[in-house]
Amino acid sequence: MKTSKQEKSSKMSDYEMVLGLEVHVELGTKSKIFCGCATLIGAPPNTQCCPVCMGLPGSLPVLNEKVVAFAARAGLALHAEITPLGRQDRKNYFYPDLPKAYQVSQSELPIALGGYLVIEGGKKIGITRLHIEEDAGKLIHEGDEGTCIDYNRCGVPLIEIVSEPDFRSADEVKSYLQKLRATLMFIEVSECKMNEGAFRCDVNLSVRKKGDTKLGTRTEMKNLNSFAFIVKAIEHEFNRQVAVIESGEAIVQETRRWDASKGMSFAMRSKEDAHDYRYFPDPDLMPIAISASLTDEMRKALPLLPDDYIQKFIQKYGIKPALAEQLVTSKSIAMYYEACAQLTTAYESLAGIMVTEVMRLMGGEETILVAAEDLSDLVDLVDGGKINLSIAKRVLNEMWDTGKKPLKIIEHEDLWPVVDLDVLTEIGESILKKMPQIKADYLSGKHQALGAFMGQMMRATGGKADPVLSEKVFLTVITDKDH
Ligand SMILES: [Zn+2]
Structure with missing residues (x-):
């Protein structure tokens, strides 16, 4: 008869997870995407902003050329096609850290489309698209005193890299993120400091019975910025979704927040679809033209990956x-x-x-x-x-x-190993005298007793006993009838 635990695990193994990732990376340009403000991390709040990045009425953005160059280089390093004539769009939503009430992003015509990255073990993960956008400000919650806003991060340039739903495990996700992060660091477009939020990841996850081809309803977990959290969050969400389905209920399409301290995720809001954002071309910004010859030049200039x-x-x-x-x-x-x-x-x-x-x-x-x-x-x-x-x-x-x-x-510090056979023998003899059990154990066939002896040898010599000689000493001493 199966125990309930076995039944539960067999149900788990009937399912597979399907994951896709959206990774946001802060580009390492000295100035912001549409103005000359600095992008230094750690500056006092609201000291690196101006009418453009704070979205004051009447201000006009000018695209930083370096942002385009960095994003295109990233696209090429990910084997993607560069879009000859790209466009920037307004993504409309209200949030206190977004003073303009829209974020400049890219909708239909991103910088790069259709690439891939090879992860450990040789599996290819498809990359759907790579686009540029601006970061939002930062809310700082001060407990009872309320919430403050720091606009320094407004307009810091980002690339978003969207993958195909090609992942089937947390390990594959981790391997991809490591390779992606390394690639962006090798081509010097970002330092990808995860603890500063410069490399963060949204995970889209759904589950389905193994063998099914139709995708299940997905949930999204936002802004994960440590490999350990990402793996934990994925495992937790997989278990949660399987439990919901097994109980006969349906998965709700929603955005969930991962609480690392509790080791659980919580529903934040129902997930928006693209049409909710009312994208439209930003009338203040010119199209982004990248000629085939410039693309070729950039491809040739890529360093080793x-x-x-x-x-x-x-x-x-x-x-x-x-x-x-x-x-x-x-x-x-x-x-x-x-x-x-x-x-x-x-x-x-x-x-x-x-x-x-x-x-x-x-x-x-x-x-x-x-x-x-x-x-x-x-x-x-x-x-x-x-x-x-x-x-x-x-x-x-x-x-x-x-x-x-x-x-x-x-x-x-006198750290050379002790290789003097006489010295080692003397130490070995005194250990076995104090702990006769080691010898008795070994002679009765418990070979792990040798490990205990070696531990004592290392302790007695501050880790300096030569291991090969020590083992020889042990075998000599225990077979010597005088001991
Ligand atoms: Zn500015």
């Missing part, structure tokens, strides 16, 4: 594809890997240390505080068996903080 680096890392250095994918999630990591790979041939160890330890120390930023030659030296020490990985981590932490060379740190 993350996928190019992945191929290079696999072919030139023999790196496994999954590791190569990790190495290109950050531009500085990819460049740094290239630099270090000229100085050491321990390519796999180098990649391993970079995607774990170096990326941990970077903490989501793009700055690397260790010189390529110093990291290569450290990797050579590990790869040559001179120091173990846990010592290497300690040394790397200090290299990061002080800029010192690895050998200097090892010498100064």
